[in-house]
Structures are given as structure tokens and as C-alpha cells.
Amino acid sequence: MKVEVLGPGCPKCKKLFENAQKAKEKIGEKVEVIKVENMPRIMELGMWSVPGIAIDGKLVSQGIVHSEEELLQIFKNHLKE
Numbered sequence: 001m002k003v004e005v006l007g008p009g010c011p012k013c014k015k016l017f018e019n020a021q022k023a024k025e026k027i028g029e030k031v032e033v034i035k036v037e038n039m040p041r042i043m044e045l046g047m048w049s050v051p052g053i054a055i056d057g058k059l060v061s062q063g064i065v066h067s068e069e070e071l072l073q074i075f076k077n078h079l080k081e
Contacts, residue, residue, distance in 0.1 A: 001078060003033045006042045006052035012065050013037075013051040020053070023071035029079055 005020050007013025017035050024031045036042060036054075045054050049063030053071075055078050066074065 001029070001031050001075065002056055003031060003075070004036045004041075004045075004054040005033065006036050006045065006047055006054060006059075006062075007050040008039070009037050010050060016051040016053070016065050019066060019068045020071050022068045023075055026068075026072055027075050027079075029075075031075060031079075 003020055003024070005013065005017040007016070013035075017033070020033045024033045042052070045052070045057075045059045047054075047059055047062045051065060052062040053060050053066070053074070055074075060074065060078075
């Protein structure tokens with residue numbers, strides 16, 4: 001599963017990336033978390049409010065700094081699909 005943390009590098013974006021990394025460590029599955037600051041890619045995904053999360057190329061959240069626990073649940077739900 002490829003998780004893209006989307007945003008230009010603001011404090012909220014950095015916090016979301018940090019939380020995503022921590023959730024990744026706990027899940028114990030094949031999860032890749034990357035930070036995407038490339039605006040064309042962010043716009044391609046249809047994101048208008050930072051920060052955002054895309055999983056396997058699909059925007060799943062925007063404008064919310066999810067906690068580590070929330071992200072863990074989001075990741076688990078997507079692994080089931």
C-alpha cells in the first residue's frame with residue numbers, strides 16, 4: 001500500500017507525515033509512506049485543502065491532521081479492501 005502525505009511543507013503537513021510514519025511502524029504490513037510537496041501531483045489528485053492523504057493514488061482525506069490512531073485505522077481499512 002502506498003500512502004502519500006500531501007502538502008507544501010506547512011507545520012500541519014509535517015505533523016500528518018509524522019503521524020503517518022508512526023502508524024506505519026505499528027501496522028506491521030507492507031506500507032510505504034512518502035511526503036509529496038509537488039503541487040501538480042497534489043492538484044492531479046483533486047486536493048484543495050492541506051494537508052491530505054492519498055492511498056494507492058486515491059485521495060482519502062484533506063484538510064485534517066489525523067492522529068496516529070486514526071491513521072492506523074484508515075490504513076487497516078484500506079488493507080482489507
